[in-house]
Amino acid sequence: MSQGKYPELIKLAAKAAGMDATLSRRGFLLFSACALSGLTALGLSEALGADASLVILDNAKGMILADPSRCVGCQRCELACTEFNDGRAQPSLARVKIGRAMNFGPEGPTGGPAMQGTWGNGLVVPGVCRQCPHPVPCEMACPQDAIQADPQTGARVVLAESCIGCRMCQRACPWGMTVFDEERHQASKCFLCHGKPKCVEACPSGALRFVPWRDITREGRAGGATLPALSADKAKTCVECHPTAPK
Amino acid sequence: MAATPGGFAGKALRVDLSTGRISTQDTIDRHGHMLGGTGLGYQVLWEEVPAGTGPFDPANKLVFATGVLAGTGVPCNGRTAVTTIFPTCWPRPLVASGHMGGQFAAKLKYAGYDALIIEGRAERPVWLFIRDKRVELRDAAHLWGAGIRRATLEISQEMGADCVVAAIGQAGEKLAPMAIVANSLSHSAGGVGGVMGSKNLKAIGVQGSGAVRIAGDKDEWERLIKFHLSILGGNNQHVVPSFPTPQSEYYNPGSGLHGGHAPGRRPGPMVQLWPTATRPH
Numbered sequence: 029m030s031q032g033k034y035p036e037l038i039k040l041a042a043k044a045a046g047m048d049a050t051l052s053r054r055g056f057l058l059f060s061a062c063a064l065s066g067l068t069a070l071g072l073s074e075a076l077g078a079d080a081s082l083v084i085l086d087n088a089k090g091m092i093l094a095d096p097s098r099c100v101g102c103q104r105c106e107l108a109c110t111e112f113n114d115g116r117a118q119p120s121l122a123r124v125k126i127g128r129a130m131n132f133g134p135e136g137p138t139g140g141p142a143m144q145g146t147w148g149n150g151l152v153v154p155g156v157c158r159q160c161p162h163p164v165p166c167e168m169a170c171p172q173d174a175i176q177a178d179p180q181t182g183a184r185v186v187l188a189e190s191c192i193g194c195r196m197c198q199r200a201c202p203w204g205m206t207v208f209d210e211e212r213h214q215a216s217k218c219f220l221c222h223g224k225p226k227c228v229e230a231c232p233s234g235a236l237r238f239v240p241w242r243d244i245t246r247e248g249r250a251g252g253a254t255l256p257a258l259s260a261d262k263a264k265t266c267v268e269c270h271p272t273a274p275k
Numbered sequence: 276m277a278a279t280p281g282g283f284a285g286k287a288l289r290v291d292l293s294t295g296r297i298s299t300q301d302t303i304d305r306h307g308h309m310l311g312g313t314g315l316g317y318q319v320l321w322e323e324v325p326a327g328t329g330p331f332d333p334a335n336k337l338v339f340a341t342g343v344l345a346g347t348g349v350p351c352n353g354r355t356a357v358t359t360i361f362p363t364c365w366p367r368p369l370v371a372s373g374h375m376g377g378q379f380a381a382k383l384k385y386a387g388y389d390a391l392i393i394e395g396r397a398e399r400p401v402w403l404f405i406r407d408k409r410v411e412l413r414d415a416a417h418l419w420g421a422g423i424r425r426a427t428l429e430i431s432q433e434m435g436a437d438c439v440v441a442a443i444g445q446a447g448e449k450l451a452p453m454a455i456v457a458n459s460l461s462h463s464a465g466g467v468g469g470v471m472g473s474k475n476l477k478a479i480g481v482q483g484s485g486a487v488r489i490a491g492d493k494d495e496w497e498r499l500i501k502f503h504l505s506i507l508g509g510n511n512q513h514v515v516p517s518f519p520t521p522q523s524e525y526y527n528p529g530s531g532l533h534g535g536h537a538p539g540r541r542p543g544p545m546v547q548l549w550p551t552a553t554r555p556h
Contacts, residue, residue, distance in 0.1 A: 108497075110486070114493075116487065116488045117347045117348060117488075118485065119385065120385070120484035121486070127437045128436060131431065132436045136436045137436055139428055226497075230348075
């Protein structure tokens with residue numbers, strides 16, 4: 029049976045009207061047909077409707093994936109991002125972040141044995157925008173609907189004509205990837221350079237890749253895990269399952 | 276930040292350690308006709324330091340200066356020229372210039388300064404804190420006696436993980452003639468550590484959120500940089516062989532580095548670009 033476009037919301041509306049226990053199929057269809065007006069009456073119109081505030085964004089089509097084991101900390105990506113997009117070299121404005129974790133890793137200058145970065149174990153962890161799926165933290169924080177999905181790439185972009193410089197998106201991003209352009213007094217973030225990310229082009233070691241957006245919890249380099257120690261006998265048997273020898 | 280012509284950050288920072296006075300001057304007015312950090316440094320020494328000044332006298336000056344390209348993405352830029360009266364010249368100390376790489380030059384430009392001129396001598400060990408317009412002399416009693424790396428780590432804990440620190444170690448503190456000043460883990464300028472030590476200046480920590488402006492068209496700039504990189508290749512005139520030999524570098528395509536490649540291979544990024552740049556396959 030068709031439950032209309034928003035079954036959960038309809039049930040919610042029915043509950044609010046005191047009809048959830050006795051909601052018949054007819055009642056359900058009635059609510060479905062009146063979903064918009066009903067929800068308006070219940071104050072839920074923010075989620076739907078032409079003039080309602082933007083909430084749900086379609087997933088992005090692509091994102092930048094960073095491989096810390098390849099990053100050499102050259103910062104060419106940061107420079108490409110700002111020089112080629114804004115006409116000025118300004119790493120504080122870069123929408124891919126290297127400098128902040130380059131020296132000591134994401135934990136900062138703790139000085140301990142587990143410290144990353146060039147002063148630690150050599151691992152430089154780049155910061156990249158995840159082009160988050162719904163709920164998108166930066167977009168949800170924006171009171172002006174100034175963050176929307178680019179029609180071409182689905183990238184979450186800050187619309188310059190709407191941004192008022194309140195910095196709420198900066199506070200909202202869990203990855204700290206929103207930057208603030210002091211000259212224009214506006215926020216900015218990775219917009220995937222309309223499908224040809226300049227940071228990816230600039231990276232000399234292939235640490236940055238432009239990949240189709242998908243759940244990347246299992247994404248990794250084709251080489252897979254590296255083994256810190258490998259006995260000679262076992263190494264000989266690797267090719268039995270992995271015909272291409274490990275590099 | 277106000278708009279400035281491209282390249283130059285616009286200001287030269289002057290710090291008098293004897294009086295604690297910190298001031299700025301316009302770079303282009305004063306130094307615009309000199310080329311590079313070396314040129315700027317020699318100009319300051321020529322105009323302001325009398326002949327016969329000893330390297331460890333308070334009247335000696337220490338100039339950290341950058342060039343117009345420092346801080347941009349142009350390959351092969353970014354060194355800091357450190358100009359002063361060198362204690363290592365024989366038979367008498369003479370003005371000379373040491374260079375150090377690392378991120379110091381770029382960070383100084385992002386902070387808004389093309390050059391840093393250190394004058395006089397502090398009464399007690401100090402270090403110089405530079406964060407954009409905020410410039411302070413801070414007590415360095417807890418750093419004096421520490422090596423360069425420990426001093427840098429301590430200052431980074433105070434300023435932030437992204438700061439660049441140019442510091443001297445125990446040799447510079449004791450005015451050893453070949454002592455270095457070093458920044459960014461391993462980039463040193465030789466001979467000047469003792470001059471910094473004689474001024475009781477332990478370190479300079481810099482953070483900058485500003486920009487180095489590109490005056491020209493940014494798309495032309497992008498093409499220029501990419502062209503420059505294509506000539507540079509692996510910095511070996513494209514003669515790196517693809518197999519190991521005793522006399523040459525060797526480039527393994529499996530390394531993932533592009534730009535260093537055997538003859539016949541064109542440079543190119545090792546990335547997965549979509550066939551049409553906007554659609555996943």
